[in-house]
Amino acid sequence: MSADPLLDLINAYHAGVKAYDDHPTTGDDALWQEMVGCTLDKLDAWTEPTTTWESAMAALRLADTELMMFQTSPLAKTMLTVALAYLEKLPAPVQELENLNDCIEAHRAALAAFAAVADPADAPEEETQAADDAETAAFNELLKFPCQTKEAKARKTEYVVERLGRNRFSLELDIDQFETRLQSPI
Incomplete structure (x- = not known):
């Protein structure tokens, strides 16, 4: 099982329906229960918000398909x-860019x-x-x-690449910065 159990479950549901x-x-109820029923029961009982964009989109697509086929659908x-619970936790795109730009400006000021x-x-x-410690801390916060x-990812990447191009010491990241960079979503 992957780090996204709901996505795995939705994929298993689709595979069961296809099979x-x-x-x-x-048309055989026993066959339906064997191939799809258990997975459908788990999906119906799911209560945790999705944990990734991919699982949120998969949940929304599944809901859309269900509502096209049935007038009402518990699934x-x-x-x-669960998709809405995830999406409500995300920052609004404009706010995210503002927060990222604040991080970039803090790094520029420290630099x-x-x-x-x-x-x-x-x-x-x-x-x-x-001053060096403050610059390193600001850069780590940015990382x-x-x-x-996509806009925030592009902006962050643009800034980090720009810094790498300007700073002759930039490739000398300490181990914590390197680890942070590897874990960063962009």
């Missing part, structure tokens, strides 16, 4: 409820502060180190920022 439809003895209601302190040859080591929309 039932392809079987030469369709459609369940799938709409400028570091450049201002690191430039003078006689800058105190503690001050330079504190950790969870992007949901």
